[in-house]
Amino acid sequence: MSVVPTPSARAAFLGACALDVAVRKPGNVSAVSPGHGMDAGLFLASARAAEAGLFAAGASVGERIEAAVAASLAVAGCNTNLGIVLLCAPLALAFERGGPARRALQAVLGELALSDATAAFRAIAAARPGGLGRTDIEDVSAPPTVSLLEAMTLAAGRDRIARQYASGYADLWEIGLPALAAHAMPTAPGRAPSARAVQALxxxxxxxxxxxxxxRKFGTAAAQRVTDEAGPWLARAEQGEDLERDPAFAAWDTSLKARGLNPGTSADLVVATLFLAGASSVVKSGPDPASP
Incomplete structure (x- = not known):
């Protein structure tokens, strides 16, 4: 039986969204570096607007997605957080139910229905994410014929957010949480990760x-070039360097924005990881099993 979501899970979501734009993440909008026609305030307003829908007690994943996206679009007038909402809606329901977080999330994903896909497809179509394009199978412009998990599994090869649904959010557990733990993730309850840890994540x-x-927007070759540019910075972050001390880090941020390159999926995964880490530390769920 569902219980009312804890205020701490809500706070973890809002804190994750706030930290996301408080820290420079090259190519993404931040408090120190607006870009792509947006600023940090727009993302914060979108997070606050999405909160009620994401944490509506007893609501399904699809209902949470559709309500949160509609509220965000109403205040922002553009797509600021579709990927965040898609990733965080199943997590929000898992935290509402309680128990070991990974096991609870796996149960939520396994219960996704056609109605969840129908609501999510409407939300995605309304948000009109850049470079969405069309596909021959389960395109969001038409009503779905499969569950949301099945639809995401079909898209997993081309979309990293869809891959999280198909894999039980493996990237968060196997890459995201270890990255935070390795880069000065504070252990004191209520404390946020450092800027250095968020950049490493x-x-x-x-x-x-x-x-x-x-x-989706620029093609595989262009996206791979950005990953190649990120590689040396990742290596330096893994050595514990403070990247903000190097002016070249801010210059790379400026260069990405000048080229119109916004690694939005990577940012969405950051927010979902921060939400998972923050809510897991305040929701009394016990130790997670080693596997889903």
Whole structure:
């Protein structure tokens, strides 16, 4: 039986969204570096607007996605957080239910229905993410014929967010959380990760594979070039360097924005990882099993 979501899970989501734009993540919008026609305030307003839908007690994943996206679009007038909402809706329901987080999430994903896909497809079509294009199978412009998990599994090869649904959010557990733990993730309850840890987390995603948002908008070769550029910064972050001390890091941020390159999927994975880490530390769920 569902329970009312804890205020701490809500706070973890809002904190993750705030930290996402508080820290420079090259190519993404941040407080120190607006870009792509947007600024940090727009993302913060979108997060606050999405909160009620994401944490609506008893709501399904699809209902949470559709409500959160609609509220965000109403305040922002553009797509600021579709990927974040898609990733965080199943997590929000898992935290509402309680228990070991990974096991609870796997149960949520396994229960996704056609109705969830229908609501999510409407939300995606309304948000009109850049470079969405069309596909011959389960295109969001038409009503789905399969569950949301099945639809995401079909898209997993071309979209990293869809891959999280298909894999039980493996990238968060196997890459995201270890990156935070390795880079000064504070253990005291209520404390946020350091800026250095958030940048290392971002680079752990961007420096490993081409960002699927960039692939959709600019093609694999352009996305791979950004990953190649991120590689040396990832290596330096893994050595514990403070990247902000090097002016070249800010210059890379400026260069990406000048080229119109916004690694949005990597940023979405950062927010979802921060939400998972923050909510897991405040929701009394016990130890997670080693595998889903």
């Amino acid at each position: 971002y680079l752990a995603f961007l420096g490993r594979w081409p960002d699927s948002h960039l692939v």
